[in-house]
Amino acid sequence: MPDARVRTPKPVPDRRDPRGAALSSTDGFVLSRVDGTLDEHEIIAITGLPDQLVRTSLQKLESLGLITFEAASQDGLRPRQAPGPAAPGAETAPSPSEAAGATPAGEAPLTPQEQALLAEDVDLEPNVRRHIILTHRGLDRLDHYALLQVDRAADRKTVKRAYYDLAAKFHPDKYFRKKLGAFKPLMETIFGRITLAHDTLTDRTRRAEYDAYLEEQRRSRGIEELLAEALAEAKRTAERIEREAREQAKQEAPVTPAAPPPPASPSGPSPTVEAAARRDALARRLLGAGGRRPALSSAPPPGPAAAGGANRPQARTAAEAMEALRRRYDERVSLAKVAQARRYVGIGEAALASGDPVAAANAFRVALTLSPQDENLQRQAQTAQQRADEILADTYARQGAYEERNGQWADSARSWARVVRARPTDANAHDRAANALLKADGDLHEASRLAQRACGLEPSNVQFRVTLANVYLAAGLALNCRRELETAAQLAPHDGTIQAMLKRVGKP
């Protein structure tokens, strides 16, 4: 791979709260996918967004200091640089995102910012400070149940008790007129969140709605995680293939000086047995809990066997020998990758057969990252994705509606965008996606595209016109806004809201 060096964006460990930054919902979405393991291509693949959009977005995120790109690995250096200014004795800590995802909040080490906070001169015991910091950190990640540390079946009394225990700890009155410094807003935020959790879970209707939402979210998030995992696995596989091919190339090298071709090789010494076990587990998960074990045996074993060294041409010069070696290396790699891809295709087909297009779509996508040139595979992946999207669209529509009701506009915009992707002719979904984007202060171009599409699908719908007008208004396009409003006014001459808006926009 001579030119396009694939970069891996990483979240900045102690980045500021991105909510303050001027991000579109696309940026937010992309940012949410950056986990330090997925590279640019994979992010493009899992977001399902146009390449250029993702690249621009990543650039913006980098310029805002929210992510960094892994330093390009050269000269076989270890890709992850040693933590710069940290004390030499410091443990090689995993990046916060990894740790937070894998372990309970209490285990993750503090970021430098949090360390500074911990050292602030306030009237709080160190363990209390730590508790506040860690609880606050967990707020975004935890659902209401996890936050209150109750299980999903907990009755009203249990929820209340859990809430009271936490409220007694985090209510600012607990430290009345004490010096709390930066901890006071943290405590108030925590208190607000646990109160919201309590208020939601102790009201029958609100809890039922929330449970349904959580269920939808769990399903779709599970799918996303599965995909991310599959992609990561595909990447590891590809890397292993390259490494093994290189090892072999080294052995076959005719002359000593020429170093083997240098693609980066991160992934530590993972014993093949372990890798195989992991692959099997993943395959099982991709097929769903009830699925049979896929027919893995059909895939040829990866590795050097395919590119055996029988007909080795006579090397006349060192350069030619080197070139031959490189060719053989590339051949080996690509063959192995194709073999792996075929394995995932096998999984995908099995999934389709067992009626799980979502798992199938994921498997095909992984296969596609391993074998991007395969047109047949591209078609297969697209069809599966379409079917998966259709199934997920219902889920996302329900999530979007719940998020709308609760004013989570950025989340809602994201959910409706998924619906729109699966249902390109659903005017209502387009309208709601546009509206949510508008309310979320998101990408207005995208919002106008969506709103225009809604109007195109149902030209006589007044509501869609009003949404489009609002998008124009927000974008500062007063003339366009007025035009849409006038169209709407023709459709509904007696609508007071439209008249009021027209009045607001004023004469051209």
Added chain:
Amino acid sequence: MEKVIGIDLGTTNSCVAIVENGVPTVIPNRGGYKTTPSMVAVTEAGKRLVGHIAKRQAITNAENTVYAAKRLIGRKWNSPQVKNAVATSSYRIVQGPHTDVRIVLRDKEYSVSEISAMVLQEMKVIAEDYLGETVTKAVVTVPAYFNDNQRQATKDAGEIAGLDVIRIINEPTAAALSYGFGKNVEKTIAVYDFGGGTFDISILEIGSSGVFKVIATAGDTFLGGEDVDARIIDWLVHGFREEHGIDLRQDRMALQRLKDAAEKAKCELSSVRETEVNLPFIISSGRNEALHLQRTIDRKTLEELSVDLIERTIDICRQTLSDARLEKEDIEEVILVGGMTRMPKIQLAVAEFFEREPCKGVHPDESVALGAGIQGSALIDDKQEMVLLDVTPHALGIMTQGGYFEELIPQNTTVPTHRTKIFTTSRDNQTAVKIVVMQGESERAEENELLGEFILTGLKRAAKGTVEIEVTFEINADGIVSVHAKDLETAKEQSIEVTASSGLTRDEITNMMEDAKDYMVERRSSEEFEAAKQEAERIVGEIERLFPQVEQIVAASDFGRDAIEKARAIVNKARAAIGKRDVAAVKAEIEGLSRTHRMFKGVVAKTH
């Protein structure tokens, strides 16, 4: 650790309590009473009277005696409640300099906060005398349905009285604290608080970990025992006019006597079936002849007179229960607070509504002050496990174009809390926007209470509706509201802490504080003088009693005559000091007087 007192500043009576060694205790006043009338008077000699003594002279000094000032606190001059009070009060109410309300006593205007400060100061003195130390911190209660202006005015009153009001809490909440304190229960309770001037209902949960959570609260700040009194007065006035053709309302002194009699009759009818109102010489007939008012009123009549008032309280209970999204059977205990709940008809109505006998274990006059004391101690004392989660009793929002009220924080939201909403400009090229912060439940802004306003300037010139302003409301645990407005385009930010206006400026409050401090110094020094004077006079009396005997015994010697001269000189000096009201001089003489007295006693004892 500094002591914090809890004060129930009531419409008709006030009460002060403290937690001592973990036990909440009501502090009696010097007269031994646990409650003190919330009355303030100024005598002809310009002397200030507070409490029982003010109440006792109210009839003869009706125009200069203030009662029920709480009904006016934090209100605007043009409000209907103030108009009503102007028409029915025996003291003079006038417009203040900031559309606020002032009360005239002996030609001097006082703000309502100042009057309330006098009552608070009295409660502070009661506590100080009992504890034998200075008290500077207090938790003061207000009706749950008080808005922020009324709360602020109450806080100002505390400040004027020299008290750091560390927290204002709601009366029904305080009652619940005193009910639940030290009990390890998990219960949902309703507190029905019908006091002298206001009605409140609160629904609370007493939970584990010492948490008290208010679920919902509502009320009427102009519905109380005073209104029942007014019904009795109406009834008496009406009957008198039927009989004599004279309107007793024309005479302020008669009105004050009627008021006393009505209140007394109302209280008596809680324990007896009928009582007599007997007011001889209530008014002159105009023919140089005095007329008497004498009527018998029975319990049934009182109940008929007040049936709609009671019904109003029950309606509010019903509404609050539904706001709390609870059913009657969810309420596990009903607590009655406030003097009006002694009325049998009210007890019956509450029991009927909640389908449950109200709890008998809570003292209707003392539990609020006790609860305030408990909250004070919980805030200051780290060892106390109690935490109170209160709600905002009114919705908070801003005024939008067309005079509408846009709600940001709904009623009954647990504090601390914060909410954000985005608004846009309403005119082309608008570069400034006025944020008008209001409180209330009406859709129409004008019907709500104005809390404060500020102007966000420097907006980008653009078409109307295109500039977005993000408004964030925040209420902290102290109940202080702050509002931030942010221009989303320029990220320009502006914020205010909405110190709801009590109607007083900072300077005014500072001046009033000084006045109150001067008054206290004067009062304390006059008390000190009185004590020294009494002591000196007592010893002088003893010496004078012994003079004849001592003279007889020692007159023979020069030394004796000399001693007697000296004794006379000391007594005269002491008298002169008393005459000059010179407290230091009197105190200085007491030593000499005591020595002389001891010497005299010694002489007499030796001879016998």
